[in-house]
Amino acid sequence: EQSAATVMAVSGGYPESYEKGKPISGLNEVEMVFQAGTRRDGDKVLTNGGRVLAATSFGANFKQAVEKSYKTLEKISYEGIYYRKDIGFDL
Numbered sequence: 001e002q003s004a005a006t007v008m009a010v011s012g013g014y015p016e017s018y019e020k021g022k023p024i025s026g027l028n029e030v031e032m033v034f035q036a037g038t039r040r041d042g043d044k045v046l047t048n049g050g051r052v053l054a055a056t057s058f059g060a061n062f063k064q065a066v067e068k069s070y071k072t073l074e075k076i077s078y079e080g081i082y083y084r085k086d087i088g089f090d091l
Contacts, residue, residue, distance in 0.1 A: 005066035006056040007087055009073055011037070012080025014050035019080065022047040026076040032056070033072065047078055062088055 011018035024038065024045045034056065037049020053076070057068030066088045073083055 002058045002060065003062040003065045004056060004058050005062060005069050005088060006054050007066065007069040007073060007083050008054045009052050009076065009081055009083045011047055011050050011052055012082055014082070018050055020046070020048050022078045022080060024052070024076065024078040029075045030055070030072045033076070047080075052078070052081075 011020070011022070013019075024047060027033065027045060034054045035045070035052075036054065037047060037052045038045050039048040040046075055069040055072040055076075057065050057072060059065035059068055069087075070085070073081075
């Protein structure tokens with residue numbers, strides 16, 4: 001039996017005002033992320049919404065799964081990236 005954890009990366013300022021069109025780097029360095037608020041411009045991937053992408057990972061338990069999701073997001077960057085760092089701590 002495995003556990004899964006998803007951590008959502010959002011644009012700085014979300015859910016209030018935020019800027020779009022920020023280049024996203026590091027996507028080639030990760031196994032899998034689910035893109036939501038993104039768009040392609042040539043060979044670049046840009047932010048295009050408040051909820052930009054989600055990192056989902058599996059582990060033997062929830063703690064391992066969420067740690068893997070955080071490690072995935074640490075490899076990705078764009079101006080204003082924000083994600084909660086307290087997911088699952090109250091479980």
